[in-house]
Amino acid sequence: MVALRVYIVMxxxxxxxxILILLTxxxxxxxxxxxDPVRAMYGAKIPPEVAEELLAEWGLNKPWHIQYxxxxxxxxxxxxxxxxxTKRPVLVEIFTYFPATLELSIFSMIVAILVGIPLGVYxxxxxxxxxxxxxxxxxxxIYAMPIFWLGLMLQLMVIIFNIPIPTGSRISPLKEPxxxxxxYVLDSLLTGNLDSLIDALSHLFLPSLTLGLVLSGVITRMxxxxxxxxxxxxxxxxxxxxxxxxxRVLIKYAFRNAILPVVTMTxxxxxxxxxxxxxxxxxxxxxxxxxxxxxxxxNRDYPAIQGVITFYALIVGFVSLIVDIVNALLDPRIRY
Amino acid sequence: MNRTNEGKSSSRFKGALLQSIFRFSSLRxxxxxxxxxxxxxxxxxxxxxxxxxxxxxxxxxxxPNAMVGKPFxxxxxxxxxxxxxxxxxxxxxxVWGSRTSLLxxxxxxxxxxxxxxxxxxVSGFIGGxxxxxxxxxxxxxxxxxxxILAIAVATMLGPGILNVAMxxxxxxxxxxxxxxxxxxxxxxEQLYVEAAKALGAGRMxxxxxxxxPNVIPSVVVISSLCIADAILTAAGLSFxxxxxxxxxxxxxxxxxxxxxxxTYRAWWIITFPGLGILFTVIGFSxxxxxLDEILNPKLRER
Numbered sequence: 001m002v003a004l005r006v007y008i009v010m011x012x013x014x015x016x017x018x019i020l021i022l023l024t025x026x027x028x029x030x031x032x033x034x035x036d037p038v039r040a041m042y043g044a045k046i047p048p049e050v051a052e053e054l055l056a057e058w059g060l061n062k063p064w065h066i067q068y069x070x071x072x073x074x075x076x077x078x079x080x081x082x083x084x085x086t087k088r089p090v091l092v093e094i095f096t097y098f099p100a101t102l103e104l105s106i107f108s109m110i111v112a113i114l115v116g117i118p119l120g121v122y123x124x125x126x127x128x129x130x131x132x133x134x135x136x137x138x139x140x141x142i143y144a145m146p147i148f149w150l151g152l153m154l155q156l157m158v159i160i161f162n163i164p165i166p167t168g169s170r171i172s173p174l175k176e177p178x179x180x181x182x183x184y185v186l187d188s189l190l191t192g193n194l195d196s197l198i199d200a201l202s203h204l205f206l207p208s209l210t211l212g213l214v215l216s217g218v219i220t221r222m223x224x225x226x227x228x229x230x231x232x233x234x235x236x237x238x239x240x241x242x243x244x245x246x247x248r249v250l251i252k253y254a255f256r257n258a259i260l261p262v263v264t265m266t267x268x269x270x271x272x273x274x275x276x277x278x279x280x281x282x283x284x285x286x287x288x289x290x291x292x293x294x295x296x297x298x299n300r301d302y303p304a305i306q307g308v309i310t311f312y313a314l315i316v317g318f319v320s321l322i323v324d325i326v327n328a329l330l331d332p333r334i335r336y
Numbered sequence: 337m338n339r340t341n342e343g344k345s346s347s348r349f350k351g352a353l354l355q356s357i358f359r360f361s362s363l364r365x366x367x368x369x370x371x372x373x374x375x376x377x378x379x380x381x382x383x384x385x386x387x388x389x390x391x392x393x394x395x396x397x398x399x400p401n402a403m404v405g406k407p408f409x410x411x412x413x414x415x416x417x418x419x420x421x422x423x424x425x426x427x428x429x430x431v432w433g434s435r436t437s438l439l440x441x442x443x444x445x446x447x448x449x450x451x452x453x454x455x456x457x458v459s460g461f462i463g464g465x466x467x468x469x470x471x472x473x474x475x476x477x478x479x480x481x482x483x484i485l486a487i488a489v490a491t492m493l494g495p496g497i498l499n500v501a502m503x504x505x506x507x508x509x510x511x512x513x514x515x516x517x518x519x520x521x522x523x524x525e526q527l528y529v530e531a532a533k534a535l536g537a538g539r540m541x542x543x544x545x546x547x548x549p550n551v552i553p554s555v556v557v558i559s560s561l562c563i564a565d566a567i568l569t570a571a572g573l574s575f576x577x578x579x580x581x582x583x584x585x586x587x588x589x590x591x592x593x594x595x596x597x598x599t600y601r602a603w604w605i606i607t608f609p610g611l612g613i614l615f616t617v618i619g620f621s622x623x624x625x626x627l628d629e630i631l632n633p634k635l636r637e638r
Contacts, residue, residue, distance in 0.1 A: 021476040029488050029506075133370050140625065144617035146568055148575045149591055149610035156603055267479065275483035279572050283595070293484075294576050297491050309488050316479055 007328050015321045022313035027071055030306045031064065058084075058303075071306075080310065081303030085296070090307030094289065098311075099182025100170055101277055101288035104211065106183075107204050108273065108280075111212025112219050117259075119216070120223025124231060124258075125250055135220065142217035147276050151210040151283035158206070166203045168285035175199045207284040211276050218272060222265050226258035233257070260330060267323045274312060371626040378622030385616050389435040396428035400585040404428075408597070411604050418604035420590070421597060430608050432585035437616060440501050440570045440580075441563045447505035448562070452512025453555065457543050459513070460520025471517065478510040482565070483572050490578040497580050500570055507569065508562045515558050519551035526550075553631055560624030564617045571613045587612045 038051045038060075055061045059070060074081065080090035123135035155167040166172070170184060175196045177188035184200035187193075230236065231254050239253045240246075278290030285291070289308060296304040388395060398404040403423040404415075411418045417426035459470045477485065489503035523529065524547060532546050573579040574588025582589060587609035594605030 017472060018476050018479075021473055022480060025473075025477060025480075025485075026488065029485075029492060128370070136370075140621045141614070141618055144564065144568070144614055144621055146571050146575070146588070146591070146610060146613045146617075148572065149606065149613065152591065152595055152598065152606050153610070155598055156601075156606070159598060160601060160603070271479060271481040275481035275572075278481075278483060278487070279575065282576060293487070297487070297576070297578060305488070305491060309484065312484055313480065316481070320479055 004328060008325055011321060011324050011328075015317055018320075019314065019317040022317060023072070023075070023310060024068075026306065026309050026313055027068055030302065030309070031060075031067060075310065080307035083296075083301055083304040083307075085299045085301040085304065090304050093292065093304065094307060094311050096182075097287060097289045097292045100286060101281065101290065103183045103185060103204070104207055104280065104286060104288060105273055105277055107185075107208035108211035108215060108277075111208050112215035115213065116216035116219025117223050120220040121227055121250060121255060123220065123224045124227030124254075125246075127228060127231075135224070139217045139220040139224075142213055143221075145214060146279075147210060147214045148279045148283045150214065151207070151280055154206050154210060155283075165205055167206060170200070170203055170287055171196065172199050172203075207280050207286055210283070211273070211280045214276055215269065215273060218269060219262075222262055223258065226261050227254055230254040230258045263323065263326055263330065267320050270319050270323075271316065274315070371629045374622045375626035375630070378619050378624075378626065381615055381619030382623065385434045385438065385612075385619065388431055389438045392431050392435050396425075396431040398425040398428045400424065400428040400432040401583060408600060408602055410602075417608045418602075420594065420605045421602075426590075426604055426608055429585040429590055430587075430612055433587040433590065433609055433612055434616070436497070436580065436584055436586045437567055437570065437613070440497055440504070441567050441616075441620075443498065443501035444504035444508065444566050444570075445559055445563055447501060448508040448512055449555070449559070451505060452509040453516050455509075456513040456516030457520055457548060457551070460517040461524055461539070461543055461547060467517070470513070474510040474513045477506070478514065482507040483569050486569050486573055487576060487578055490573050495579065495581045497584070500573060500579055503573070504566045504569055508566060511558060511562055512555065515554050516551050519554050520547055523547050523550045557624055557628045557631060560620050560627060564620035564624060567613060567617050567620070 038046065038054045038058075042051075042054075052061070059067060062070070078091060080094070082088070083090050083093060086093065119135050119139070123132045123139075126132045126135075157163070158165050158167055177184055177193045177196045177200075178191050180187045180190055185197065185204070188195075188197040188200055227250075233254075236249060236253050239249045244253075277288065278293060280286065281288040281290035282294055289311070293305065293308045295301075296308065401424065404425050405419045405423050407419060407421050407423045409415055409419040415425050415427065417430060420426055420429075455470060455474075459467045486503045486507050489506050490500055493499035493503060529542060529546050532542050537546070570579065571588030571591070574586050575592040577592070579588060580586055582593075590609040591606045591613075594602065594609075597605055
């Protein structure tokens with residue numbers, strides 16, 4: 001128990017340099033690389049005096065190390081800057097868009113698990129046979145699919161076959177549930193609003209199917225290779241020798257042990273999920289963080305771009321911390 | 337002295353590669369080895385797109401940027417993939433798009449290789465504080481969602497093929513770094529490295545003539561898988577609008593452009609460029625995965 005506590009404390013301390021590195025990378029990519037936000041926003045013909053004034057107002061005329069310290073101390077105070085475009089604090093904007101991204105991510109993960117794990121188990125079971133080959137090619141093809149293209153293809157089908165499923169936005173006008181968490185499905189469940197629940201779910205269907213399918217390719221491969229490892233284990237042979245039904249061996253003996261290492265891969269999957277969400281949201285006009293990021297890019301709203309990317313960096317750092325701690329809880333060998 | 341060394345190590349590497357391919361093919365082809373077919377299919381797909389990219393001026397029937405027919409014509413005998421909203425030939429843009437896609441993928445791989453491999457070698461070989469700091473930086477970048485990092489860099493660099501390639505290289509350099517570093521860590525303990533040290537070889541000599549040829553095969557696999565990923569990320573950048581400028585035919589841009597005409601049921605504008613991305617990525621993935629199983633003896637047992 002003491003060793004575990006030491007591990008967790010060490011891991012939390014190690015998170016500080018990791019996040020600091022990410023923030024530094026973000027800062028340097030956005031501030032130091034060539035590119036002048038004033039001219040990018042107002043065009044190259046802006047009078048030099050006005051440009052100087054704006055630079056001073058945004059604090060961009062200071063030496064870079066002062067800017068860097070300002071940026072870090074701002075973050076410590078929860079100050080992500082003020083959006084050039086809307087003149088609102090970036091952090092407030094981020095929190096209005098984040099629930100949509102969270103909701104999409106949760107439902108996509110459900111789709112990915114429901115599709116990926118059975119496929120992976122099946123492929124491992126039929127190893128080397130034609131159906132295994134088919135599953136693997138399917139997994140590769142799904143992974144190779146540009147996520148936005150898959151989304152557009154699904155939309156195209158909906159349009160061509162006149163299927164009554166919405167292809168854009170999060171909810172129909174006037175059907176928004178009372179705001180509690182910002183997750184529409186949860187909110188409408190909490191308020192017992194059946195009408196908006198169905199509406200929210202129907203809007204969620206295509207985006208989460210798109211993102212979930214792409215993620216399921218990775219899950220299939222992970223499950224398959226882990227299953228192959230456990231299927232060779234002695235306890236599986238022993239179980240088979242005792243005459244236990246094959247599906248029982250697969251599920252109760254092999255699968256249970258194969259699924260543990262998947263936790264380790266969650267970090268990687270999570271990065272994929274965040275990146276995929278950016279594209280999916282833009283394909284389906286989903287008002288999440290990814291759509292917000294692209295809007296900010298189109299408007300050259302630098303504090304907002306930097307804020308969103310910083311926010312992503314914080315999430316990634318936090319999730320990798322959680323994953324490592326869960327891993328340490330599951331596997332007593334991981335200690336300092 | 338140096339030249340003979342170089343010749344020996346590179347021929348040794350080739351020998352090992354050929355031997356493993358030979359062993360693999362002779363053992364597995366009898367059992368109908370799936371990986372062997374995967375590699376052939378992957379290579380065929382890649383050769384197809386490579387030929388298309390190289391001979392684009394001869395294959396494409398029209399100028400990809402010129403208005404050559406009425407807008408929104410569905411595929412027909414004159415325009416086999418139809419025309420887009422500007423009356424441009426979708427097939428010609430498809431053919432030229434392969435050139436852009438492969439060029440960006442190749443360039444980004446070269447840049448990522450130039451950054452990642454030497455750093456990985458030095459970091460793994462020298463170790464100590466330098467190794468710890470470099471690993472931490474690379475791990476932090478590696479953990480970050482690639483597309484989002486590429487968006488950030490590409491936004492600042494502005495449009496252009498080289499800029500997109502550079503922003504992709506930032507994303508994939510850590511992958512090369514990690515693979516090379518880990519391989520270097522195990523190779524530097526080998527007896528022949530010890531022998532070279534005993535003979536008085538300098539650090540540079542050991543790294544470039546003893547370690548480098550032995551860690552490079554793993555890069556072959558990784559680069560194939562990284563290129564596949566890079567093509568997807570590049571397409572994502574174009575889709576979002578931070579990729580290359582619209583005058584250059586590009587699959588990702590064409591898909592994002594055709595998105596607006598979905599309600600016209602103009603399926604041909606987005607379908608074909610999307611298939612282009614899909615099949616190039618499948619080609620690289622198949623090649624990478626099969627090479628991985630051929631060159632990695634631990635996986636081969638499975």
